[in-house]
Amino acid sequence: LxxxxxxxxxxxxxxxxxxxxxxxxxxxxxxxxxxxxxxxxxxxxxxxxxxxxxxKLENLPRVIEGYDISNISGKFAVGSKVSFKDGKPNKKMYKHFKMETPGPNDFAMMEELLTRRLKMVDRDPEPDLIVIDGGKGQLGMACGVLDKLDLAHIPIIGLAKEFEEIYVPNTKRPIIIPKNNKALHLLQQVRDESHRFAITYHRKLRSKNIQASSLDDIAGVGKKRKVALLKEFGTLENIKNASIEDLAKIKGMNKKTAENVYNYYH
Known part of the structure; x- marks a missing residue:
């Protein structure tokens, strides 16, 4: 030696x-x-x-990808792709997408997400297994995307959260993996990680939107009131259309500030 x-x-x-x-x-x-x-x-x-x-896969699923959508009533909609290699997160292959599909429509958004990602297989190789959050309906839509892109050979499953049932194409009954089985734990980890990655990006976009808006120009509206208003009404457009009474009902608001908001937009 x-x-x-x-x-x-x-x-x-x-x-x-x-x-x-x-x-x-x-x-x-x-x-x-x-x-x-x-x-x-x-x-x-x-x-x-x-x-x-x-x-019943032909090969070991060494590369597993998970997908999820995050939005609030269609606003700030984002999609996520996470990748696991040999059972561990491979973060350099994670990717997030700003959704272009008008919402709320999680089915159509997931279709857009899968289509955009799988069109990249020339520079981001196809996985050994795709995991989406959902049951038969979501899986049927996802299989349609694979067929359209001539990628139907990629194994894909839907993991329904309520009972952790696994749906596979062309099978009526779901597969049930015992709760203490490591295989199920791995699928859950992929599903949960795709959800975490999507919601983190969604919050980042939402936070950026909250940080800069016309509400900043209104007397009496600070960061807490701005967050409370956007949380309650969802969008700036809804705040503009709200009455003084509705604005004043929001936690942390008072009639004077509600009048300031109403008068600013009218």
């Missing part, structure tokens, strides 16, 4: 085998860490094997 490593390095390498003290403790710690990593890899490999078995 010393000769081989010396040849690789270009100068002499000495291998030491500590018998006691700090260096021996470091070797033991390194070995323990390696055993833990090996154990985790084995568990994840087992989860992928279980998933392949339950879903």
């Amino acid at each position: 010393e000769d081989w490593l010396s040849d690789l390095r270009g100068n002499k390498v000495h291998i030491k085998v500590p018998q006691k003290g700090v260096k021996l403790r470091l070797v033991k710690m390194a070995r323990k860490n390696a055993e833990i990593i090996q154990h985790q890899k084995k568990k994840m490999e087992n989860a992928l094997i279980e998933l392949k078995k339950y879903l």
Whole structure:
């Protein structure tokens, strides 16, 4: 080993085998860490094997992608794609999308999301498995997208949240994976991570919109009142159309500030 490593390095390498003290403790710690990593890899490999078995897949689903939509009444609608490689989040392959589909229409937005992502397979290779949040209806729509793009060979499932039922194409009955099974835990993690990633981006866009608006120019309307108004009415247009009485009912508002808001827009 010393000769081989010396040849690789270009100068002499000495291998030491500590018998006691700090260096021996470091070797033991390194070995323990390696055993833990090996154990985790084995568990994840087992989860992928279980998933392949339950879903009757031809290959191990080493790359799994999850998709989700987040919006409030169609406003600030965003879509997310998350990617897991060998059972772990592969964050450099995450992607979010601003939805162009008018809402609220989660079905049509998901169709847009899948279409836009899967048109990129030349530069972002297709996954071994696609997971969408939903049941038969959502899955049927998603299969339609795959057919349209000649990608029907990509395995896809719908994971319905209420009973954690798994829907697969061309099958009436859902697949039920035991609750304590690692394969189900992996699918749940993909689904939950796609939801988290979508809602984080949605909140970011919403926050940017709240930070700058004509409400900033109205006397008596600070950040708290602005947030309260937008939370209650949803959009600036609804605030403009509200009566003084409706504006005054909002938590933190008073009649004087409500009049200021009403008068500013009228």
